[in-house]
Amino acid sequence: MKERWSLYLHVPFCRTRCNYCDFVTSSKHGDLIAPYIDALCAEITITADRLIVREPVHSVYFGGGTPSLLPAAQAAKILATIRSAFELTDDAEITLETNPGDLTAERAAVLREMGVNRLSIGMQSGHDDELRLMGRRHTLADTVCAVKTARDAGFENLSLDLIFGYPNQSAAAWCESLELACALRPDHLSLYAMSIESRTPLARTIRSGKLAELSDDLLADRYDFAVDFLERRGWNRYEISNWSQDPEFESRHNKQYWKLDPYLGFGAAAHGFIAHTRTRNVLNTAAYLRRINRAGQSRSAFPAAAEIQRQSQEDEMRDTMIFGLRLLREGVDLNRFADRFGVRAEAVFADFIREHAAANRIIVADGRARLNPRCAFVSNQIFVDLI
Ligand code: SF4
Secondary structure, three states, X not given: OOXXXXXXXXXXXXXXXXXXXXXXXXXXXXXXXXXXXXHHHHHHHHHHHHOOOOOOEEEEEEEEOOHHHOOHHHHHHHHHHHHHHOOEEEEEEEEEEEXXXXXXXXXXXXXXXXXXXXXXXXXXXXXXXXXXXXOOOOOHHHHHHXXXXXXXXXXXXXXXXXXXXXXXXXXXXXXXXXXXXXXXXOOEEEEEEOOOOOXXXXXXXXHXXXXXXXXXXXXXXXXXXXXXXXXXXXOEEEEOOEEEOOHHHOOHHHHHHHOOOOEEEEOOOOEEEEOOEEEEEOOOXXXXXXXXXXXXXXXXXXXXXXXXXXXOHHHHHHHXXXXXXXXXXOOEEHHHHHXXXXXXXXXXOHHHHHHHHHOOOEEEEOOEEEEOHHHHHHHHHHHHHHO
């Protein structure tokens, strides 16, 4: 099958900063949005012009930050630039991450009209007190309203994000969040374990003793509860942190990463992987704008890159295993691996497969290597043996 590419667009702005967040985003963006979008469009055009080969694009992802705070006209401008720079397939998945409070009926209609066909809505919790503790701007009512608004506008592919393991989160509160999320009938769910990053306000609150971090055992309990809860309701658990109502709603864009297929990243801090090369753009927004302004001074296809790293075959084989094993349903396609690298994974990773298969942590069957789903929450302890 012909190669397909994916594009990631980073929008590093948020209205306010959530207290657990250490992403590359800023709530003090002032008048930066318009010049940033101009730079993003310039970067897309420059990269497309300078790449020797361009393949059709089958997924586009607006991530952040908070892409939903972009004026609709700015999102339309980016999509128009993509359409003139790349061939977008007719069935391209075009996702926009959305803060629940940002989705008015008018905005939803405009987004749908311009071709956005999937919204990833940051519900995070079904409890307003938890949302307040997280420093989120929205309420449960906003999420309920956003889902209805999106459906009314014709969105047939909606994903909800939830966070589990927030400090002091009770088992009952987590169960209610799951129930409330499922009651909204999304097509896709992403469940993320709260990770306490040391430089965030949340970490400082924990250090001061005002909030208690959940133990690893309790985090694992919350995850296991969600696995059982969703399994009983027939959800398709296709990746360690992701479930869909049906395989057709699995995130095409994220599967591009997990299958180590090519993608380009545009915007400050965006990552890419193309032609055996990983790229990472400069983190700082002002530095990003300067890089794009000076793009004419070089011939690089990645004018904002802070890092461009050629990947060895060993790097790619290892990453194919680590990311592929995250896909619990599909796993690593061993024949595809052999076609891609000219050597079989069973030979390259013989010790790893033998040891973990003997302990029933890896299952090799039907031409695929899969992680035993029971080991999903401790997968990093298994993947470390591949590094
Ligand atoms: S909305 Fe997302 S990116 Fe923005 S501050 Fe909150 S967690 Fe961070």
